[in-house]
Amino acid sequence: MSVDAATVKRIGSLARIRIEDSEVGTYQDELNVILGFVEQLSEVDVSGVEPMTSVMPMSLRRRDDVVSDGGYPEKIVANSPLSEDNFFMVPKVVE
C-alpha cells in the first residue's frame, strides 16, 4: 500500500496538522518509505494469534467511584496560553 498526495492532505487534516502544498511531496515520499518498510509484516502468519493488549499479564485496577482529586482550577489553567476566570479561551465555535 502506498499513499498519494490527496491521502497525505487527508491524513494531515485528520491529525490536525497543516500540510502546505509545498510539503506534500516530501511527506508522501517519506511516508511511503516507512510504509514500504512495515509492509513485511504481512508475510507473518498470525492465524490464531491474539493481538497484544497488555504486555504484562494484568487486568486494569479499579478504584472507588468517588471524587479523589481536583478543586484547583487555577492550577489547571496556569499554563494556558489564553484563559479568563479559570476557563480556557478558544476561538468562537458556535455561532
Place this chain on the structure above:
Amino acid sequence: MTELNKLSLAAARKGLLDKKFSATELTSSYLDAIGAANPALNAYVAVTGEQALDKAKASDAKLAVGEAGTLEGIPLGVKDLFATKGVHTQAASHILDGFKPEYESSVTANLWRDGALMLGKLNMDEFAMGSSNETSYYGPVVSPFRAEGSNANLVPGGSSGGSAAAVSAWLCAGATATDTGGSIRQPAAFTGTVGMKPTYGRCSRWGTVAFASSLDQAGPITRTVEDAAMLMTSMSGFDPKDSTSVDIAVPDFAAAIERGVKGLTIGVPREYRMDGMPQEIETLWQQGIEWLKAEGATFQDISLPHTKYALPAYYIVAPAEASSNLARYDGVKYGLRVSGKDITDMYELTRAAGFGREVKRRIMIGTYVLSAGYYDAYYLQAQKVRTLIKRDFEEAFNSGVDTILTPATPSAAFGIGDEAMAADPVKMYLNDVFTVTVNMAGLPGIAVPAGKDGKGLPLGLQLIGKPFDEETLFAAGRVIERSAAMDFSPKAWW
C-alpha cells in the same frame, strides 16, 4: 579535593557520609562543570543552579544529623520528558513552549524523597522520537566522544542523548532517562555509560510526557553498574496513579551486583547475527561470551524467530500510540498557540508550527495506520506480531535460559548530520534493531560498555532479562564491566 564531579555516584555517596566533602561542594563542582561544558555539548536545556544549591544545603543539614536519605545530596540530571514542578518541562519540543508543570512526576518525586537533587533538565530528541538527539527543538547534543584523530562532532545517540552525554562528561552523578525502543540503551552504548531499561510496569509513567504508552519506561543512565542499581532502587515502585504500574516489591538492586554469573545459563540468539554486521561488533559479542564463561556461566544458542519483525511492528505500534497521545497538544491547555481564522485553523497552525519534522512524520504514520480501512492491515497485524515476539522470549526463558546476551547497537556513534540517515528515516530507525524487541516484549534490558571500535569509540553489550529480574542483569552486567576493565571516560576537548 578537586573534580568531585568525576566520582561515581556510589563514591560520592560514601564521601558525603564520611564527611570528606559536603553536598554543597559536590553540587558546585557539577555546576562549574556544566558551565564550562554545556556551551559545547548542549546537554542541558535548563540549569537550576540556585535550587540545586538550596537543596544541597538542606542535604548537608540532614547529613550532619545522620538523617540522610539513600541518595542524600546526590546531584542528578533529569531528562526534559519528566514533569518537574515549576521547572522547564518541554520534551525538547517547541509545542510545549514555556510549560512549567504544577506537579512532579512520580519517578523524580521518588528520587527527591530519597534526598537526591536536580541540577537541571536534559536535552533529548523531541518527544523522545529519535536515535541521535538531532530532532530536539534545542538543537543536537554533541557527544563528549570524538573518533581518534578527528575533530568531527558525533551524536550521543538518542533519545536520551542529553542524559548520556551529561553522565559521560561528568555533568551529573547520574541521570533519569526513558526508553521506548532503545532510548536509554543506545545512547548509553554510544557514550560508554550504563543504561538500564527496567521491566514495563517497574517505574511509574505518571508525570512523564507520554510517547507510546505501552512501550515507555523510565530508567537510569550512570557511569557504573552499581550506580545504575542504586538509582533504579529509588526510581522504581508501585504507583496507583499509573494504571500499568505493577504492585511488586522493589529489591535493593545494588545488593545484587556482586552476585556473579556462576550457574547461570545465558542465551545467544542467532537472529541477532545480522547481515553486514561490522566485525568489531561480532568480536565484542564473542568477547562478552568469553568473559561470562570464565566466571562460570554456560551458554546456549537460542532462536527468537520473529526478531526481524520487531522494528516494523514497532513503527506501527509506537506512531499509532503517539498520534493518540500527542492529540492533547492543541494550543489550548498549555504551550504554544498560533492563532487562526477559526478553531480548526488554530489547531492545525499550532501543531504545524509546534511539532518538528520527525514528530509530525510519526503522527502522520500513526494517524494513517489507525484510520478507517487500514486498522486491521496495519495496527491489528502489528499487535499480533507483538504477541509472537513476546512468545519467542517466553519460549527461550522456558527452555532454561536466565538471560540473553546481544550487542547493544549495530555500530558505534555516527556523525551529526549524517547524510545517509537524514535521507532515509528507516536507516536511522535501524539503530534500535537490537533494543526494540525488548520494549515490544516488556522485558528489562541493560547496556554495559564493553569495548571500543578501531577509532576508540565505545561499544556496548546488552543483556535481556526475564520480567522483573533486573537483578540478574545487574549481576551479569557487573561481570562484563569488571572483565572489560577499560576506561570509558571521554578525553575532554570542550
